[in-house]
Amino acid sequence: MSRDPEARAPQGPAVRAEARGPFNTRCKTCREHIYKGKQFNAHKGTVQNEVYLGLPIFCVIKCTRCLAEITFKSDPKNTDYPVEHGATRNFQAEKLLEEEEKRLQKEREEEELNNPMKVLENLQELKAQPVPGQRGF
Numbered sequence: 001m002s003r004d005p006e007a008r009a010p011q012g013p014a015v016r017a018e019a020r021g022p023f024n025t026r027c028k029t030c031r032e033h034i035y036k037g038k039q040f041n042a043h044k045g046t047v048q049n050e051v052y053l054g055l056p057i058f059c060v061i062k063c064t065r066c067l068a069e070i071t072f073k074s075d076p077k078n079t080d081y082p083v084e085h086g087a088t089r090n091f092q093a094e095k096l097l098e099e100e101e102k103r104l105q106k107e108r109e110e111e112e113l114n115n116p117m118k119v120l121e122n123l124q125e126l127k128a129q130p131v132p133g134q135r136g137f
């Protein structure tokens, strides 16, 4: 009973498992921070042709905020966990993002100082949340 043609899938059988955020990262969808050591319910499994010493080689978690799937790939050779998709790893990128946000925030504040009408516009922008998948009006 070891061979089951039905079991063939792009990825090996996934098992439910607990996973911890292997590093500080950030969801690409909602930009939620995912801190190192945070616990998740995850699916772990192997990717065909990429099994390394029988260790789980991928780990799928869901963002706690928007439920977007985030896939880590374990790399036991380098004891590393590159993000497969769904998130950005926080190193330099995190710092750059924060600086960019601060810069935009400052720009916006300065703009509002110079142009009181802009405050109203910005408020309206906040209210008019774009509907995903819908462009324009």
Ligand SMILES: [Zn+2]
Residues within 6 Å of the ligand: 027, 028, 029, 030, 031, 032, 063, 064, 065, 066, 067, 068
């Ligand atoms: Zn998210």
